[in-house]
Amino acid sequence: MKASRTTINVAPQSSFRRTDGKHVLIAGPCSAESEEQMLKTAQQLKNLKGISVFRAGIWKSRTRPNSFKGVGTMGLQWLEMVKKETGLHTACEIANAQHAEEALKHSVDILTVSGRATVNPFALEEIAAVLKGTNTSVLLNNPVYPDLHLWIGAIERMQQAEITDLGVINRGYTADEQYIYRNHPRWDHMLQLKELFPELPILCDAAHIAGRRSLLYPVSQKAVDLGVDGLLFESHHNPARAMSSPQQQLMPQELDLLVNAIETKVELEGTNELVKQLDELSQQMDSLDDALLELLLRRTEVSAKLGIYQKTNIKGAPESVSWEHVFENLMKEANEVGVDKDFVQNMFQVVREHYAHTYRFRA
Structure with a gap:
């Protein structure tokens, strides 16, 4: 696709734009599992430099029907408690209009639209209809398929819904088992989008691209070098007991070391050459x-x-x-x-x- 710059109405004080050289950092567990897990993880993340948003998976879109599908609406109540107890902004992923309605009822600050929804124009239009006129902050994941037009279409639908606090997330595309990362980052797609929409904040979901802890540093550093506005990580107070994706979640203390390494460009042992x-x-x-x-x-x-x-x-x-x-x-x-x-x-x-x-x- 030949890139041509496109004007987009993004709020001047966007929640997702890097300011003073500081990146937007979003972190939290892959899945909300219990009130204790949410509060314990959030309290530890609150003390980390730069973490401004606590995210947690409420609904999990699973390929197989008997996999853990998330705790549902109960998790939104825990997110409300996290905001009250820690002062952190909150975020969760949505995949349909019902999710959007429930998240708004529970005052979730940032809605991230699932890549499975981004690929579906019907779902996107229904979500946009719910969000129109709400001044909601929205992040659009890249579609699960490597089709840049679908990503652009999702942006345009949010524009038509008058969403101005808008950003996108590069979380990569499904890769085969021989590929080094869980998801193929397709940095070229991200850069094309940046050329098309120069005012649009772009974040990188390092956890879903890397797929395992040992690769979080190179993915994050590459994204930062390419000019992203922020990074998303998965963090759990006890990853070994996580109900989903334990291999790509960090304890808050580990995340602190990773963020410091990214800021200073000091490569972590075992992840360099x-x-x-x-x-x-x-x-x-x-x-x-x-x-x-x-x-x-x-x-x-x-x-x-x-x-x-x-x-x-x-x-x-x-x-x-x-x-x-x-x-x-x-x-x-x-x-x-x-x-x-x-x-x-x-x-x-x-x-x-x-x-x-x-x-x-x-x-």
Whole structure:
């Protein structure tokens, strides 16, 4: 997408804009679990330098039906108590209009719109209708799919709802198991959005991109170097007992060390040169995968044209491609050079499906 600057009506005193070189820092548990857990974690976070917002997951959108789905509305009561006891602003994630209504009833200061909602224009319009005229602070997560247009559409819908205290969160996109981070950060999407909407505050959810504690520093530092206005972390007074995502949550004391390291650019032990190399290699693999797929698709196109010339009187998809023969040769070569066979098989299937789709509609 070619970027062109777009004017957006953002409040001059936005809650999410970095001021005096200080980043907006939001932290709290992945999931609200109990009143005790919320208050204990919040009291410890309150004492950390720079933490201004306490966040907690109230509703958890789970892929599988029997996973922990969050405590629901009860957690909003605990958020109210946290605000009263600590003076911290509060935030929670919403995924539909009902969530938005409930959060507003319980005076949640910042609503973060789930990536599963950002990808759904119908859900976004319903949420926008609830928020219109409320002066609510809103953060839009990137959609779960790597489609920049969906993210832009979500911003535009909030604009139409006259939301001016608005920002976005880069929390990355789902990555395969071989990728170093839990979510692919797609820094290029974030930078394109920054070019499109230069006045729009951009935050980074370091926890969901990193996926584990050991990678929080490089993700956070990279985001800061790219000019984000703030960072989101997950913090729990006892991560080992957390009901969701324990591997990416920090104790408040650990978070304090991390924030200090980011501010001073003092790299934490075990996260410096090795992680940088792994990150660079992962990016190289992404580029190579794209190039390989492009070559395979081009080869298929050439093979199809050859088939058309050979069978000019036959309508429909050319049958000159012997898929079994191609697959057999690919697997043989993969075995000889030590390439992962599952990867080759997956790429082969993508090319074959593309071929079938393309020539079914050209017939």
